[in-house]
Amino acid sequence: MSHSNIADRVRALPGWRHPAALALTLLFSVVVGLASITWVSGPATLSWWWPAAGVGAAAALMSSSAQRPYVSAGYGAMMVAVSVIGERGMGIAVLGGLSAAIEVYVVATIATGRSAAPGIRNLKAAGRFMLGAVVGGSVGGLGVAAGVAVEGGSFLSTVGGIAASHTSAILVITPLVLITREKRVTPWRISLGLTLLTLATTAVAFFPGWRDPLGFLPVPVLMYAAFTQSMRVTYAQLVLTIAVVSGLTALGGGAFANSAGSIRVVSLLQLYAITLAVTVLFVAAAQAHQRALIDQREGTRRLLNEGFARARSGFAILSEEAGGALVVLEINPMATTVLASELTATAKSGLVVRPDGTLRPFARTLVPGRSDTTAWPVDEGDDALLRVTIEALDRSDYGTFYLLYVEDLSALREAEAVMAARLEKQRQIVDALRAMNQQKDDFVASVSHELRTPLTSISGYAEELADLVRTPVERDYVAVILRNSERLLELVSNVLAAARRQRGDAEAPAVPVVLAEVIEQCLLDVRYSVVSRELTTEVDCASSVRVMAYASDLGRVITNLLTNAVKFSPRGGAVTITARATEDAVIVTVQDEGPGIDPAERERLFEPFYRAPRTIHDGVAGTGLGLAITRDLLAGMKATISLDNAPARGTIAEVRFPLAPAPAEVPVGAR
Structure with missing residues (x-):
């Protein structure tokens, strides 16, 4: 498995540490630049190798894309200072410094491409880096050669050597910060043996005094190292080989030191270094990428095998x-x-x-x-x-x-058995609750029926007594009896209606009913309350208006609405009942002159046993069942009910019934 390289670690430094590392790298480029200048003598003499280019490119690669222009400009300014200190002339100093800034910027930009993290991790990345090194080295060569031309030297004879010098420096030095550290690929003994073999073949090829062109001898050993060792070890062997070749050539060994051609010895060394670096880095990068893929595939295989086994x-x-x-x-x-x-x-x-x-x-x-x-x-x-x-x-x-x-499937079978047992238990509980609910409904219906007969008798005899009594005290007593007997009758009727709706009992098929007749009968049922409260009733309903309804349920609905209207109307007020037929419905309204309804409570009034707080505070009698039963009864007749406040005062209860067929369409005997 590969790890991060030096460039990654420097870029990840927090706070001031990152710019400090970049500044130290640039200062190091100044040191190696001055060392390269002092290695030669004479104000117009150029260095045969320029390692500062490799150090500057490394600094640019260790910076972020936003910092790169400033780092490149800083490197260019330092190279101007180095040239001035080395007395290389202002033309070389200015143009060389400008080209140096462009050079390292180009190398870093091409080498990173679209990747945020620089590195030589695969063949493509190695190709980008080498392309950047060649293009950047060429830019550096052009700039320095132009400076030489300004100072009176030859442009053509300078540009090739300087470009090769800068390119080789970038290829040899800059990978130090780009090569990732891998796990040990081969044992250290084998690496040491390959290193010694590389040095031996290099010494044979470039031994002082030998002139035979044997520079190819170290190449097979370096290729084998690139295929079998980590990229960092291979690169170290490459740098060591180039250093040994340079030293032995300086001592007069090998074909380069004894070349009679037109290319200078220094240029031959640089081209040799470029050739070895390109070849070795390409092979090593490809092998490193392949090893990373193999490690990844092996890790995936181990995970799959572990999951397969577990x-x-x-x-x-x-x-x-x-x-x-x-x-x-x-x-x-x-x-x-x-x-x-x-x-x-x-x-x-x-x-x-x-x-x-x-x-x-x-x-x-x-x-x-x-x-x-x-x-x-x-x-x-x-x-x-x-x-x-x-x-x-x-x-x-x-x-x-x-x-x-x-x-x-054992867990599935166990779950099925547990689910079946739970469902059976739930079914037994539901059956028991249903039986208990049926017993409750039967008990309520039975008790209500038994109470209705004596209450009807009490109410009837109380009405007879009301016509016979003479004194005010006696009339008050009879009024109390009538009022409470009617309250009890209303309660019993509501309980019976609720029980019947819960059982789903149907009295008879819905038939066309003359609405005016039902309203008249319901007014007779509440006549005592109307008279005792000195109310007036107004009915606006044509005798031809019919609705599809259950006769008994319709009477219960109208009676409940009239009872509420009478109950909440002030003494001496009026209750108005209207009915009108539209194209598709019959609309019945019951309006009183009471205090009205809070809009927030309109829907809650249809909940069983709910009573408005103001009603309880005013001591208005009731059970909270009337409107709930009314809505249930109307739903069975496909009718709806709504409550609203009257424009002036009071409450309007509006009921919409489905329109009954015309009398001619009513089947014979339907009434």
Whole structure:
């Protein structure tokens, strides 16, 4: 597995540490630049090698994209100072410094591309870096050569050598910060042996006094190192080889020191260094990338194998060999346990399927691409605890394979049993609650029926007494009896209606009902309350208006609405009942002159047993069942009810009934 490189670690430094590291790198470029200048003598003499270019490119690569222009400009300014100190002339100093800034910026920009993290991690990244080194070195060569021309020197004879000098410096020095640290690929003894072998072949090729062109001798050893060792070790061997070649050439060894051609010895060394660096770095980068991919693939394979082994379900992959034998390629512990009786171990093929078992004949009947399921090893059916799915795959290049998937159904069966037991318990509870609810409804209905008869008798005799009494005290007594008997009758009627709706009892099919007749009858039912409160009633309902309804339910609805209107109207007020037919409905309204309804409480008034706080505070009698029962009764007749405040004062209860057919369309006997 690869780790971060020096450039990554410097870029990740927090706070002031990052710019401080960049500043130190630039100062180091000044040191190596001055060292390169002092290595030669004479105000117009140029250095034969310029390592400052490699250090400056490293600084640019260690900076972020936002910092890069400033770092490049800082490097260029320092190179101007180095040239001035080295007395190289203002032309070389200015143009060389400007080209140096552009040079390192170009190298860093091309080398990073679109990647945020610089590095030589694969072949593509190595190619970008080398392209950046060549382009940047060429820019540096052009700038310095232009400065030489300004100072009176030759541009053409200078540009090639300077470009090679800068390019080789970038290729040799800058990778120090770009190569990632890998785990040890080969033992250190082998690395040491390869290093010594590289030095030996280099010494043979460039031994002082030898003139034979044997510079290719170290190349095979470096290539082998690039293929077998980590990129960092290979690069160290490359740098060491170039250093030894340079030293031996300086001592007069090898073909470069004794060349009679037109290319200078220094230029030959730089081209040799460039060639070795490009070749070795390309191969090493490709191998490093391949090793990273292999490590990643191996890690993924280990994770898959671990998950394969730990899976609660069973998996197995079988391969059909010559002669029809089924060899186990992969199998996890659960599948091994389930198929233990079907498998046997052989010395030649390892784990194979027994030829005398039941699995092999079953698999041989499969058609490639089709999955078959069987219960194993118990009998098939809803009680099977295991299910084995077998699929045949025909791969023309490799043969026939079988995929086995074993499902453990024991947990599913246990869950099904628990669910069935819970459902049965819930069913018993529901049946018990339903029976208790039915008993309650029957009890309420029975008691209400028994109470209705004596209450009707009390109310009737009280009305008779009201006509016979003479004194005010007696009239008050009779009024109390009538008022409370009617309250009890209303309560009993509401309870009976609620019980009937809960049981779903239907009195008779809905029929066209003359609305005026029902309203008249309901007014008679509340006549005593109307008279005692000195109310006036107004009815606006044509005799031809009919609605589709249940007769008894319709009477209960109108009576409940009238009772509420009378109850909340002030003494001496008026109650108005209107009915009008539209194209598709009959609208009935009951309006009183009471205090009205708070809009926030309109819907809550239809909840069973809910009573408005102001009603309770004013001591208005009631149970909170009337409107709830009214809405239920109307729903059974496909009618709706709504409450609203009257424009002036009071409350309007509006009921919308479905329109009944015309009298001519009513079947004979429907009334």
